Amino acid sequence: MTTMFHTALICAALAASAGTAQAQTAVKMEGRCEKLVIAGLDITQNCKESLTNSVVGNRTSFDFAAWDGQTLSFAGSGAVQEATELTEQLQPINLVTPGQSSKEGIARSPAPAVGACRFSTPAPGKSAITCEATSQGKTYAGTFVTDAKPKEAPAKP
Numbered sequence: 001m002t003t004m005f006h007t008a009l010i011c012a013a014l015a016a017s018a019g020t021a022q023a024q025t026a027v028k029m030e031g032r033c034e035k036l037v038i039a040g041l042d043i044t045q046n047c048k049e050s051l052t053n054s055v056v057g058n059r060t061s062f063d064f065a066a067w068d069g070q071t072l073s074f075a076g077s078g079a080v081q082e083a084t085e086l087t088e089q090l091q092p093i094n095l096v097t098p099g100q101s102s103k104e105g106i107a108r109s110p111a112p113a114v115g116a117c118r119f120s121t122p123a124p125g126k127s128a129i130t131c132e133a134t135s136q137g138k139t140y141a142g143t144f145v146t147d148a149k150p151k152e153a154p155a156k157p
Contacts, residue, residue: 026054031126035143036064038072038098046070051129051144060091062117062131064142071099071106072142074117074131091117093133096140111135 033047046066054061061075075095082090093115099108115133127146134140 024054024056026052028052029144029146031144031146033064033142033144035141036066036072037139037141038070039138039140043068043070047142051142051146053129062091062129062142062144064144069101071097071101071108072140073097073099074113074115074133074140074142076117088118088120091119093117093131096133096135098140113140115140 029051030049031051032049033044033051036042036044036047043066046068048065048067050065052063052065054063055078058078059075060078060081061073063071063073065071073096074091074093075097076091076093078091080092082092093113095110096113096115097108097110099106101107113133113135115131117129117131119129120127129142129144129146131142132140
């Protein structure tokens, strides 16, 4: 999982620097959802144990999902990621997209937002992704901890 997370972050950086190229990458991470708030409503108890990090062109998103069909995406320009510490990145967020799936499909409601997602370099055991944003006076938040595992040492002959 550590390698996949590093790959997603590297792809985000490469896609951001690619200009008009429309590279597309998505990495699904397994782990534990610790918080999910959509438009001020805490639905953490319904949050799924997976998170998707997507990169399309120069945009990157972190996509949360709940067992009741609700979804929440935090998105921003991957070109403006900042390193806040040696092991932590800050992704400014300018769009939240809550959604609801039904028999007819998924209804999404993108809205301009102000916020950020923080994520750490995967460490043995876990890596955290925390997103918070405000849109139209409502709070959106998600916290996810991956099941990143340390690389196994090669077998000695």
